[in-house]
Amino acid sequence: MTRLLVTGATGYIGSAVLRQALAAGYQVYALTRSEKTAARLTSLGAIPVIGDLLIPGPWQKDANASEVVIHLAQPETYGARVTKKRALHFRDQRLLIDAHLF
Numbered sequence: 208m209t210r211l212l213v214t215g216a217t218g219y220i221g222s223a224v225l226r227q228a229l230a231a232g233y234q235v236y237a238l239t240r241s242e243k244t245a246a247r248l249t250s251l252g253a254i255p256v257i258g259d260l261l262i263p264g265p266w267q268k269d270a271n272a273s274e275v276v277i278h279l280a281q282p283e284t285y286g287a288r289v290t291k292k293r294a295l296h297f298r299d300q301r302l303l304i305d306a307h308l309f
Contacts, residue, residue: 208232208233208234209233209234209274209275210233210234210236210272210273210274210275211228211233211234211235211236211273211274211275211276211277212235212236212237212238212256212269212270212273212275212276212277213225213228213235213236213237213238213253213276213277213279214238214260214276214277214278214279214280214308215238215278215279215280215281216235216237216238216239216248216253216279217237217239217244217247217248218279218280218281220279221277221279221280224277224279225237225248225251225253226251228277229251229252229253233275234254235252235253235254236253236254236255236256236269236273237253237254237255237256238256238258238260238266238269238270238280239255239256239257239258240257240258240259241257242257245257256269256270260280260303260304260307260308261282261300261303261304261307262307263307267307267308270308276308278305278308280304281301282296282297282300282301282304284297
């Protein structure tokens with residue numbers, strides 16, 4: 208069975224990918240920041256991995272052990288006007304997230 212890690216699995220696109228991967232028979236690990244969403248992921252059949260892409264931690268072991276990673280997580284971008292400062296902050300967070308994942 209192929210081991211798959213999904214980041215952003217609780218988002219709009221990520222949740223659809225998660226359901227499709229489970230239906231296709233993958234062993235799906237899903238990165239989440241909270242126990243509340245971990246319980247929901249477990250109820251769907253996924254294996255939750257508690258962690259934050261912005262902070263290195265034990266979750267990276269699960270990421271490295273996965274044969275496939277579907278990276279759909281994004282830094283939070285909603286709720287305010289996009290300014291140059293916010294755009295640069297988003298870019299910096301995105302680079303950090305990607306560096307921690309790979």
